[in-house]
Amino acid sequence: xxxxxxxxxxxxxxxxxxxxxxxxxxxxxxxxxxxxxxxxxxxxxxxxxxxxxxxxxxxxxxxxxxxxxxxxxxxxxxxxxxxxxxxxxxxxxxxxxxxxxxxxxxxxxxxxxxxxxxxxxxxxxxxxxxxxxxxxxxxxxxxxxxxxxxxxxxxxxxxxxxxxxxxxxxxxxxxxxxxxxxxxxxxxxxxxxxxxxxxxxxxxxxxxxxxxxxxxxxx
Ligand code: DX5
Ligand code: ZN
Numbered sequence: 001x002x003x004x005x006x007x008x009x010x011x012x013x014x015x016x017x018x019x020x021x022x023x024x025x026x027x028x029x030x031x032x033x034x035x036x037x038x039x040x041x042x043x044x045x046x047x048x049x050x051x052x053x054x055x056x057x058x059x060x061x062x063x064x065x066x067x068x069x070x071x072x073x074x075x076x077x078x079x080x081x082x083x084x085x086x087x088x089x090x091x092x093x094x095x096x097x098x099x100x101x102x103x104x105x106x107x108x109x110x111x112x113x114x115x116x117x118x119x120x121x122x123x124x125x126x127x128x129x130x131x132x133x134x135x136x137x138x139x140x141x142x143x144x145x146x147x148x149x150x151x152x153x154x155x156x157x158x159x160x161x162x163x164x165x166x167x168x169x170x171x172x173x174x175x176x177x178x179x180x181x182x183x184x185x186x187x188x189x190x191x192x193x194x195x196x197x198x199x200x201x202x203x204x205x206x207x208x209x210x211x212x213x214x215x216x217x218x219x
Contacts, residue, residue: 001025002209003059005192007139015053020201027056028190033064036088037137044073051078063136068095075102083107083130086114096125111136116150123163129154134171139192143172148184155185178208182215
């Protein structure tokens with residue numbers, strides 16, 4: 001699955017920018033609060049508006065402190081998946097249950113410095129795992145290939161039936177890096193600048209998907 005991140009879109013023309021990637025699988029929406037990460041983006045009212053202009057499933061990535069305060073609101077606004085950060089959430093199992101009760105999938109994200117081993121038991125209560133392949137906060141950063149150990153671990157646990165999560169990667173994914181992540185076992189690829197800096201975002205999505213499929217087939 002390819003999930004374009006609107007972080008690199010033109011926010012003054014968001015509906016058009018979203019329509020340009022209608023062939024994607026999910027739409028990745030980065031919510032930043034200038035506390036958990038040193039950047040500020042958008043919040044619930046914008047997500048509610050986005051929900052009304054697209055049929056794409058919304059993949060809301062909450063890079064915020066105190067995500068319990070907000071996560072359920074995103075689920076109630078119609079997000080398909082609501083991801084909170086392991087480093088920010090007080091009681092992840094309770095938060096996952098609340099997100100699911102509100103009708104969305106629940107996601108857990110790990111910053112680059114957070115080891116997956118500490119979170120395996122908690123991940124049994126989640127539907128998606130978002131492995132950050134950059135430090136969260138900004139688009140256009142370089143892919144951290146050394147995060148592929150986490151992706152391989154997650155893939156192995158999923159294939160062994162010990163976890164049941166979509167393995168998602170986020171940060172620096174583009175034509176030169178997506179195959180590395182696909183070979184490691186990712187299922188879903190967030191791409192911001194690689195999609196929205198391209199002359200033809202729809203073509204960029206299709207090319208990324210083809211490259212990921214090719215690489216996954218060699219796994
Ligand atoms: C970074 C965000 C990413 C970002 C990815 O904190 O979580 O979703 O939009 O942008 P690129 O693909 O440009 O690295
Ligand atoms: Zn993101």
